[in-house]
Amino acid sequence: MNEIIGKFAREGILIEDNAYFRLKEMDDPATASSEIIVKIKKNGGGKFTLLTSEMLDDLFELTEEIDNPAEIKARGPINVPREREFDFRVITDTSKRSYTSGEIGDMISYFNSRFSCLRDLLKRRPELKSHVPIADLRGGDDAVSIIGIINEIRTTKNNHRMLELEDDTGEITVVVHNENHKLFEKSEKLVRDEVIGVQGAKKGRFVVASEIFHPGVPRIQEKEMDFSVAFISDVHIGSQTFLEDAFTKFVKWINGDFGTEDQMNIAADIKYLVVAGDIVDGIGIYPGQEKELIIRDINEQYEEAARLFGEIRDDIKIVMIPGNHDASRIAEPQPAIPEEYAKPLYSLKNVEFLSNPSMVSLDGIKTLIYHGRSFDDMAMSVNGLSHERSDLIMEELLEKRHLAPIYGERTPLASEIEDHLVIDDVPHILHTGHVHINAYKKYKGIHLINSGTFQSQTEFQKIYNIVPTCGQVPVLNRGVMKLLEFN
Numbered sequence: 001m002n003e004i005i006g007k008f009a010r011e012g013i014l015i016e017d018n019a020y021f022r023l024k025e026m027d028d029p030a031t032a033s034s035e036i037i038v039k040i041k042k043n044g045g046g047k048f049t050l051l052t053s054e055m056l057d058d059l060f061e062l063t064e065e066i067d068n069p070a071e072i073k074a075r076g077p078i079n080v081p082r083e084r085e086f087d088f089r090v091i092t093d094t095s096k097r098s099y100t101s102g103e104i105g106d107m108i109s110y111f112n113s114r115f116s117c118l119r120d121l122l123k124r125r126p127e128l129k130s131h132v133p134i135a136d137l138r139g140g141d142d143a144v145s146i147i148g149i150i151n152e153i154r155t156t157k158n159n160h161r162m163l164e165l166e167d168d169t170g171e172i173t174v175v176v177h178n179e180n181h182k183l184f185e186k187s188e189k190l191v192r193d194e195v196i197g198v199q200g201a202k203k204g205r206f207v208v209a210s211e212i213f214h215p216g217v218p219r220i221q222e223k224e225m226d227f228s229v230a231f232i233s234d235v236h237i238g239s240q241t242f243l244e245d246a247f248t249k250f251v252k253w254i255n256g257d258f259g260t261e262d263q264m265n266i267a268a269d270i271k272y273l274v275v276a277g278d279i280v281d282g283i284g285i286y287p288g289q290e291k292e293l294i295i296r297d298i299n300e301q302y303e304e305a306a307r308l309f310g311e312i313r314d315d316i317k318i319v320m321i322p323g324n325h326d327a328s329r330i331a332e333p334q335p336a337i338p339e340e341y342a343k344p345l346y347s348l349k350n351v352e353f354l355s356n357p358s359m360v361s362l363d364g365i366k367t368l369i370y371h372g373r374s375f376d377d378m379a380m381s382v383n384g385l386s387h388e389r390s391d392l393i394m395e396e397l398l399e400k401r402h403l404a405p406i407y408g409e410r411t412p413l414a415s416e417i418e419d420h421l422v423i424d425d426v427p428h429i430l431h432t433g434h435v436h437i438n439a440y441k442k443y444k445g446i447h448l449i450n451s452g453t454f455q456s457q458t459e460f461q462k463i464y465n466i467v468p469t470c471g472q473v474p475v476l477n478r479g480v481m482k483l484l485e486f487n
């Protein structure tokens with residue numbers, strides 16, 4: 001089958017002869033086809049759509065609207081002070097910590113670290129002040145409280161939930177009765193390896209739970225911002241599906257060369273650009289990936305990244321962490337993108353390279369940056385959580401005070417002496433990526449932001465029916481969320 005027709009057919013879109021001939025005559029039919037597919041999907045089309053020549057006109061009108069040279073103004077951003085004062089601080093970055101060998105002894109200290117940090121947070125709750133070590137539990141006690149790590153979650157044939165809870169003294173089975181509807185519902189969001197508090201009654205070998213507690217987050221005092229921050233992730237430079245045009249438009253906008261007056265005013269106010277991983281597509285990330293690459297060398301991918309990011313005006317500080325496609329080690333916490341692979345990128349003076357996760361202070365705004373690999377595990381383990389609603393996953397992770405609670409599934413976690421994925425400090429902003437779908441929510445005063453992608457739908461995403469949000473950039477404009485489109 002012809003390549004263009006095949007591309008549309010795989011999406012369930014039939015292409016009319018006239019539309020096909022017009023597409024074939026274009027400068028870059030492959031990119032144009034990908035963009036059209038994304039637009040059709042975005043407009044709710046897909047299976048059994050017939051792409052006509054008229055539709056092509058409509059779709060290109062949308063593109064031309066953005067390309068319209070009347071909107072592209074002369075370079076020279078308005079109101080941008082030439083010399084900017086940055087109050088930028090790194091709060092946590094695991095890149096330079098020494099790493100362990102992954103021995104079993106490290107596993108014990110890793111889980112001890114997780115348990116003791118989260119127990120300290122749980123202990124602050126009045127209901128858990130008098131918690132007892134599991135080994136000290138006595139039968140027939142009507143009011144006990146314990147803190148432990150969940151080793152296993154089971155559902156009995158009578159549909160009650162059983163939690164195997166462990167602390168540093170012993171193990172106990174906690175029963176959540178299904179008649180206790182509210183608690184049973186709450187227990188559906190529990191995951192293996194998270195640390196919780198339980199209030200209940202000791203009955204024989206079990207503790208029958210009357211309440212379950214997460215470490216939780218308090219409502220935070222929102223801080224005023226007199227500047228703006230743009231958030232991006234999952235650029236996937238080097239992939240055939242990287243949307244270079246959209247990225248270039250984004251760069252033009254941030255430089256003050258493109259957009260409406262309002263949009264240009266926002267651009268002029270941008271002080272920081274945060275990039276939450278998957279800067280490049282990488283090499284050998286999944287079987288058969290090389291067929292989807294346009295740049296098949298990791299150094300060259302970062303060279304291209306340096307060219308593209310190098311276009312950004314240098315009075316914007318760029319904060320960059322790796323994702324699972326970058327050349328960092330795969331186990332989290334991932335150290336910063338290594339300089340040996342990304343020399344040209346390191347030569348840009350306005351880029352800060354940090355670990356995944358890391359926490360920074362952007363002029364006093366505490367920003368926790370995490371790529372989001374654990375969202376795969378959360379979406380698979382918890383009913384009601386999905387890639388589309390990563391804001392709900394972020395909310396859960398904040399309550400659990402851990403960025404990747406489930407150990408040993410799809411998210412490789414390094415068993416360090418310390419567990420660096422515990423959220424010990426509550427941020428003003430939590431910025432993530434990985435799922436390629438934008439999400440935003442303000443939760444207890446915290447901005448939860450997922451920044452989508454600059455990559456059109458991949459073969460892998462087609463299989464799982466994941467429809468990405470491409471070229472849509474969330475901007476925190478003096479504390480107000482705005483989504484800018486660069487398609």
Ligand SMILES: [Fe+2]
Pocket residue numbers: 234236278323325434435436
């Ligand atoms: Fe990605």
Ligand SMILES: [Fe+2]
Pocket residue numbers: 278323324325371433434435
């Ligand atoms: Fe990713």
